[in-house]
Structures are given as C-alpha cells and as structure tokens.
Amino acid sequence: MAKKTIEQEKSKTKFWNDPKVRAIFFQILAIGAVAAFFLYIINNALTNMEQRGITTGFGFLEDPAGFGIIQTLIPYDETYSYGRTFFVGLLNTILVSIMGIFLATILGFAIGIARLSQNWLIAKVASTYIEIFRNLPLLLQIFFWYFAVLRVLPSPRNSLSMGEAVFFNVRGLYIPAPITESAFIAVWIALAIAIIIVIGMYRYEHKLQKETGKTFPLFLPSVGIVIGLPLIVFFLAGSPMTWEYPELRGFNFTGGITIIPELMALLVALTIYTAAFIAEVVRSGIEAIPRGQSEAANALGLTNGQRLRLIIIPQAMRVIIPPLTNQYLNLTKNSSLATAIGYPDLVSVFAGTTLNQTGQAVEIIFMTMAVYLTLSLTTSALMNWYNKRIALVER
Amino acid sequence: MKKQFVSAVAALGLLATSAASMAGTLDDVKSKGFVQCGVSTGLPGFSNPDDKGNWTGIDVDVCRAVAAATLGDASKVKYVPLNAKERFTALQSGEVDVLSRNTTWTLTRDGSLGLNFTGVTYYDGQGFMINKNLGVKSAKDLDGAAVCIQAGTTTELNLADYFRQHGMKYQAVVFDTSDQTVKGFESGRCDVLTSDASQLYALRIKLAKPESAMVLPEIISKEPLGPVVRQGDDAWFNIVKWTLFATVAAEELGVTSKNVDEMKSSTNPNIKRLLGVDAGQGKNLGLPDTWAYNIIKQIGNYGEMFDRNVGKGSALGIDRGINALWTQGGLQYAPPIR
Numbered sequence: 001m002a003k004k005t006i007e008q009e010k011s012k013t014k015f016w017n018d019p020k021v022r023a024i025f026f027q028i029l030a031i032g033a034v035a036a037f038f039l040y041i042i043n044n045a046l047t048n049m050e051q052r053g054i055t056t057g058f059g060f061l062e063d064p065a066g067f068g069i070i071q072t073l074i075p076y077d078e079t080y081s082y083g084r085t086f087f088v089g090l091l092n093t094i095l096v097s098i099m100g101i102f103l104a105t106i107l108g109f110a111i112g113i114a115r116l117s118q119n120w121l122i123a124k125v126a127s128t129y130i131e132i133f134r135n136l137p138l139l140l141q142i143f144f145w146y147f148a149v150l151r152v153l154p155s156p157r158n159s160l161s162m163g164e165a166v167f168f169n170v171r172g173l174y175i176p177a178p179i180t181e182s183a184f185i186a187v188w189i190a191l192a193i194a195i196i197i198v199i200g201m202y203r204y205e206h207k208l209q210k211e212t213g214k215t216f217p218l219f220l221p222s223v224g225i226v227i228g229l230p231l232i233v234f235f236l237a238g239s240p241m242t243w244e245y246p247e248l249r250g251f252n253f254t255g256g257i258t259i260i261p262e263l264m265a266l267l268v269a270l271t272i273y274t275a276a277f278i279a280e281v282v283r284s285g286i287e288a289i290p291r292g293q294s295e296a297a298n299a300l301g302l303t304n305g306q307r308l309r310l311i312i313i314p315q316a317m318r319v320i321i322p323p324l325t326n327q328y329l330n331l332t333k334n335s336s337l338a339t340a341i342g343y344p345d346l347v348s349v350f351a352g353t354t355l356n357q358t359g360q361a362v363e364i365i366f367m368t369m370a371v372y373l374t375l376s377l378t379t380s381a382l383m384n385w386y387n388k389r390i391a392l393v394e395r
Numbered sequence: 396m397k398k399q400f401v402s403a404v405a406a407l408g409l410l411a412t413s414a415a416s417m418a419g420t421l422d423d424v425k426s427k428g429f430v431q432c433g434v435s436t437g438l439p440g441f442s443n444p445d446d447k448g449n450w451t452g453i454d455v456d457v458c459r460a461v462a463a464a465t466l467g468d469a470s471k472v473k474y475v476p477l478n479a480k481e482r483f484t485a486l487q488s489g490e491v492d493v494l495s496r497n498t499t500w501t502l503t504r505d506g507s508l509g510l511n512f513t514g515v516t517y518y519d520g521q522g523f524m525i526n527k528n529l530g531v532k533s534a535k536d537l538d539g540a541a542v543c544i545q546a547g548t549t550t551e552l553n554l555a556d557y558f559r560q561h562g563m564k565y566q567a568v569v570f571d572t573s574d575q576t577v578k579g580f581e582s583g584r585c586d587v588l589t590s591d592a593s594q595l596y597a598l599r600i601k602l603a604k605p606e607s608a609m610v611l612p613e614i615i616s617k618e619p620l621g622p623v624v625r626q627g628d629d630a631w632f633n634i635v636k637w638t639l640f641a642t643v644a645a646e647e648l649g650v651t652s653k654n655v656d657e658m659k660s661s662t663n664p665n666i667k668r669l670l671g672v673d674a675g676q677g678k679n680l681g682l683p684d685t686w687a688y689n690i691i692k693q694i695g696n697y698g699e700m701f702d703r704n705v706g707k708g709s710a711l712g713i714d715r716g717i718n719a720l721w722t723q724g725g726l727q728y729a730p731p732i733r
Contacts, residue, residue: 053626054487054509067551068558068567078555151582170583171541250539251529251586252566261584262568339546342570342579348546352480353569356547359508361484 045362060358061086067353069344071260082354089349090371096263096345097332097375100270104331105324107271108278113308115283126279134276139337141273146265146341153261156252165245173259174246183240190233191226198222262343266335274331278324285320286312317390325383329376336372346371420492420624420631421465421681429471432458433491436476436572439597440705440713441497441517450474453704454495457516457622460638460694461493464686469693478572479547483508486623493635494623497591499549504623513636515621517705518717518726520614521553522592524599527609529586534613538563541585543576545569553616554589577601580608591618596711634680641687643729644669645696646720652695655688669732676732687732697727 015021049056061083068078073091076084115126133141151170154160159169167174201222209215234241246256289312297307339348351368355361424430434442434454442452459469475491486494487509497519498504500512523534531537534557544551546569558565568585570576577598580588590598595610602608622639624632645651648666650658658666667673670691675684694700701718702708719725 049509051627052487052509053507055507067555068565070566070568078559147578147582151584155583251537252539252541254539339571340575342546342568342575344569348569352546352571353551356480356483357503357552359483359504361487 089346093346103271104274107275112279112282142269176243181240190230194229285316321387430462433494457495463689515619519591519618521616523611541566543579543585640729642697646698
C-alpha cells in the first residue's frame with residue numbers, strides 16, 4: 001500500500017528511483033544482513049557444539065551447584081542451584097559497585113575541590129594524590145591493598161580488637177550484628193516520619209526565602225530530628241534490639257557481621273582509583289564556570305561555602321555529570337577484577353567456577369555480558385535522567 | 396542492486412558451508428610441525444617452566460611423547476600455559492591439540508564438554524595441607540576452617556561434599572592460580588589449603604618455610620589425572636591414548652631409554668613389536684613403526700618419567716604407591732600392543 005500511495009503522489013518518477021523508497025530499502029537490507037549474520041553465527045556455533053558433543057542450553061541453571069561461596073547476601077549453600085550462584089555473584093558485584101560509587105563520589109568531590117584550594121599545601125596534596133593513583137594500574141593497586149596491606153594483619157588469635165566487640169585480623173573485619181525484635185519496626189516508622197518532617201522543613205524554608213528572603217538554620221535541626229526522633233522512640237519502645245558479638249570459636253570468629261578482606265581490598269582500591277578520576281572531572285567542571293560567577297557571589301556577600309554550594313556546584317554539575325557517568329560505569333566494570341583476589345563477584349563465581357563445573361562457556365559468558373550491559377545501561381539511564389533534571393533551564 | 400543482494404546471499408552461503416569443518420588433528424600437527432600442548436601455569440613435578448623457559452614435568456613428558464610418536468622429535472612441542480578455568484575452552488576451540496595439565500577425569504567432563512580423556516598419567520586424591528602450629532591431626536577437626544582453593548577444579552566440589560558429609564562448616568577462599576592460592580595460605584588468609592595430594596607436596600616446596608606446613612593423612616577423593624583431547628577425532632584420540640600405553644608397556648617389558656637400542660635385538664616378540672623391529676604397530680595409528688621406539692628413546696618409559704619428575708629422583712620424592720605397575724600392586728596397566 002505504501003508503494004501505491006507514493007506512486008500516486010509521484011507518478012512522474014518510477015518508485016524505485018524515489019530516494020525515500022531507496023533509503024528505506026537499503027536500511028532494511030542492512031538490518032537484514034546484520035540479523036542474518038548473527039543468526040548464522042549463533043546457528044553455526046550451536047551446530048558445531050552439538051557435533052562435538054558439547055552440551056548446550058540453559059538447563060544447567062537448575063542443577064545443584066555443589067560448591068561453597070564465602071560471601072552471600074542471600075541464603076546459599078552447596079545444595080542450591082547454579083542459577084542461584086548467578087544471583088549470589090550478581091549481588092556481590094552490585095554491592096561492591098554501589099558502595100564503590102558512593103565512596104568514590106564523596107572522596108572525588110572532596111579532592112577535586114581541595115585541588116582548587118587557595119591553600120598551597122592542600123592543593124598540592126590533592127594533586128599528588130590524583131597523579132599517583134590515576135597513573136597506577138588498578139590491578140596493581142588491588143594487589144597492593146590485598147597482599148601488601150591487609151596480609152600483614154595479625155592472625156585471628158592475635159586480632160586487633162576494640163572493646164571485645166570489633167575484631168580486625170587477616171581474615172577480615174568482625175563487627176557486632178544488630179538483632180532486632182518485632183517492636184523495632186516503630187523505630188523505622190519514626191525514622192520515616194523524621195525524614196518527611198525534614199523534607200517539609202526544607203520546602204518551607206525554600207518557600208519562605210522566595211517570598212520574604214528570610215532564612216533559618218536547617219542543617220543542625222534536621223540532623224537532630226533524623227537522629228533524635230528514632231532514638232526517643234527506640235528507648236520508649238524499651239530498646240528492642242540486642243547485639244550479637246563476634247566470638248573466636250575454633251579457627252575463626254563466628255557470629256556478628258564479617259567483612260571479608262577481599263571486599264575491603266577491592267572496595268578501597270576501586271574507591272581510591274576512581275576518586276582520582278572523579279576529582280579531575282569535578283575540577284574541570286568547576287573551572288568551566290566563568291570567574292564572573294564567583295565574583296558576583298562574592299559581591300553579594302555569600303560565604304565561601306555558600307558560593308560553592310549555591311552558585312558554583314549547581315552550574316558545574318552540568319559539566320560534571322556526563323564524564324562522571326563514565327567513571328561510574330568504569331567502576332562497575334572494573335569490579336570484575338575481583339576475580340584476581342578471590343572476591344566472589346559475578347565473574348569469579350558465575351563466569352569462573354560455575355562455568356568450569358558445567359563447561360557451558362557460551363551460555364554463561366552471554367549471561368554475564370548481558371548483566372554488565374544491563375547494569376551499565378541502568379546507571380547511565382539514571383544519570384541521564386539526573387542530567388536532564390539539572391540541565392540549564394532557559395527562561 | 397539485485398546483483399549486490401545475490402552476491403551477499405552467496406557470501407553467506409559460502410560461509411555456511413565452510414562451517415563445522417573438523418580436520419584430522421594428526422594432519423594438522425604434521426603440517427604445523429609441532430604439537431600444541433596445554434599445560435599448567437606452573438606446578439612442580441607436573442608442568443613447570445624453569446628460569447630459561449624450558450618446561451619439565453610428567454605432564455610435559457606426555458606432550459613430548461606425543462611429539463616423539465607423531466613427529467619423531469620430542470622437542471617439537473609448543474606449550475600453552477592455561478589456568479584451571481581456561482583449559483577446557485582452549486581445547487574445545489582448537490587452541491591446543493592435547494591438554495596435559497593435571498586434569499581430573501570425571502563423567503561430566505567426559506560426557507558434556509565434547510572432550511575425551513585418553514587415560515591416566517597419575518592416580519591422585521585430594522588432601523589437605525595445614526599450618527603445623529594449628530595442632531590439627533585430622534581433617535575431621537577442621538570444622539569452621541577457612542580453606543584456600545583454586546577456582547574451577549573438582550577440588551571445590553569434593554571439599555563441599557566432604558564438609559557436608561561430616562556436618563562441618565567451612566569458608567572457601569577461591570583463587571585463580573595455584574600461586575595465588577599458596578600466597579593466600581602462606582599469609583594466613585586461610586587455615587587449610589586443599590588440592591590434589593601430589594600438588595600439595597609440590598606447593599609445599601614453594602612455601603617460604605616448607606617445614607611449617609604439613610599434609611594431613613586423609614585423602615578425600617579419587618583424582619585420576621590424564622591427558623584430554625577433543626571428541627570426534629578418533630585417530631588422534633588413539634594416538635594420545637597409546638602413547639601413554641607405550642610408556643607403561645615399555646616399563647612392563649623392562650625397556651628403558653638407556654637400553655632401548657640393545658633391546659632392539661631382543662628375542663622377546665612383545666619387545667620386537669613394541670619397538671617396530673618386526674610387525675610394527677605404527678600403521679594402525681597412522682604413524683611410522685618406530686613411534687614407540689622414539690618415545691622410549693627420547694623420553695623413557697613410564698617409570699623413568701615418574702621418577703624423574705615426581706618420584707624418588709625428584710624434589711617431590713613421592714612414592715610410586717598406586718601408580719606402580721599392576722605387577723607390583725599398582726594400577727598402571729597397558730593393554731597388549733599387538
């Protein structure tokens with residue numbers, strides 16, 4: 001039908017000479033060729049694997065895994081399936097990525113701003129930090145933290161300890177675990193209410209300032225409310241929480257929460273490495289703001305902190321966000337170096353042990369790649385959304 | 396335009412027909428002029444490079460024997476160091492012709508990976524190495540221990556089985572290579588290192604203070620280690636399989652690398668057949684009749700291989716044990732070469 005209408009409209013030229021039709025035809029041809037190519041590759045791989053007696057398909061995901069994993073955020077033991085190892089690994093990857101992104105952002109911003117400091121010493125320390133950590137290979141840094149720093153800690157029997165509650169040794173950091181009773185829910189509710197109150201306060205202050213130009217101090221009161229209100233409820237409810245302390249039993253500490261050294265080394269290395277890049281991103285973002293903006297802020301009598309917080313950073317964010325997204329994606333992908341020190345991330349557990357026990361390389365590598373793609377696209381979608389929100393609104 | 400489309404389809408068709416071609420590995424090896432052999436990244440006694448890059452070990456000797464049998468020259472081997480995770484894919488994809496890398500023969504590996512195990516070079520079992528000052532005398536006292544282990548091995552599964560069977564808990568600290576595993580054990584990250592018993596002795600030598608560690612008496616699994624080839628190339632499968640048998644047969648018959656030339660004039664018909672003096676068996680494998688002679692002359696018999704690399708003549712000093720000939724109470728046995 002499409003052909004007909006075009007023919008009717010442009011009866012002078014033959015439809016195959018119409019540039020529009022041609023363009024569409026070639027695009028379909030190109031897509032078709034690409035699709036055919038991939039179909040062919042997949043089919044070829046499947047046929048070859050079948051011919052060589054290599055098992056294919058995703059049935060293995062339901063078979064029992066039969067191996068142990070040192071850190072699991074969801075219940076797992078040897079009797080769970082290979083499919084479960086996928087989620088265990090995935091969650092470990094997400095854990096280290098989110099914590100890494102969080103810490104690297106804070107550290108990176110601090111150092112980026114420090115590098116622009118008027119204070120010679122602070123500025124030099126910041127730039128030395130950046131030059132050192134940005135230029136050493138990440139894998140080397142991970143090895144450094146794991147083998148050179150954490151390995152010299154004492155054995156479990158001679159742990160460094162703080163008040164018989166926190167223990168630090170070569171096997172990890174052991175901290176008490178909170179055991180909450182059912183009444184503890186009231187504390188969570190109190191926390192939620194406190195947060196709502198604080199948000200309300202900020203909105204009111206914003207409105208007040210717009211209408212009257214008056215402001216009132218917010219930071220300390222809001223900290224007080226967020227901490228104080230749940231604390232009061234906690235004691236009113238009769239302290240519905242106990243601590244489970246780590247205890248040395250046999251070879252190792254049991255009970256409490258264990259933070260394995262692999263996680264610490266990976267997290268520290270990823271944070272320090274990525275923070276160096278983020279610092280440079282932040283610096284370039286701030287330097288992209290015309291000097292006039294600072295001068296105007298000074299002329300208005302804003303303090304240094306206010307100038308940064310209200311004038312410079314909001315404008316700099318527009319420049320910072322896109323390269324910052326890159327750093328977040330890099331951090332997530334770099335977390336796969338975990339396999340070198342035995343942190344049980346997705347690559348180590350699923351694309352490592354599971355792959356080897358089942359031998360189904362194609363399926364497993366495909367799933368692993370799909371995960372990193374999804375993680376990266378999600379991060380970048382979130383950052384793009386944020387970027388849009390803070391984009392310059394032209395009036 | 397039409398022409399372009401037709402040619403595109405034709406190109407795809409061409410690609411499709413060229414798929415799934417599986418040439419004989421023997422022909423490949425002959426035309427390349429060397430055997431591509433997958434070995435470990437460094438395990439004393441089995442496959443280990445020295446400071447000049449020369450590989451030695453019992454697994455390496457298998458590679459050399461295959462080269463001697465097929466090309467007449469044991470030195471025509473190219474070694475590809477592989478870690479436990481890479482080894483099967485490397486063989487499946489044709490990166491190596493034979494994998495001789497302390498690999499345990501299991502049903503899953505034989506049945507689902509498109510690979511075939513050709514025999515057993517070394518009958519092994521999984522054991523534990525611990526630090527002496529822990530004061531542990533038996534593997535049954537290891538409840539709650541942190542265990543260093545290499546990724547992608549049968550050891551990982553046996554360990555889980557053993558601890559579950561005895562109602563004990565453990566923490567698995569999994570490393571990529573055996574070097575990292577040893578480092579983890581040495582620095583105290585774990586109480587125990589578990590691996591095949593032969594490897595434990597080899598890894599113990601690598602420790603800064605070997606006398607500080609001891610191997611527990613328990614052996615918790617069967618680990619028959621042997622060479623592996625791709626499934627679907629029976630001729631090559633036979634060659635690798637009988638290469639190994641030839642070395643065992645030579646030991647049975649008392650033929651060594653030193654006396655092989657004198658043995659040529661032996662009256663024993665079995666020796667004559669083995670060495671290709673008369674009615675040689677090479678043609679059945681697609682090899683020259685001197686195939687076994689070349690192996691024995693250049694590498695030696697199974698006993699020599701064992702002693703030189705892992706046995707009394709080596710730093711490991713492992714007893715022949717179940718790896719002795721069947722005539723001496725062991726498991727090594729070669730079907731008749733005739």
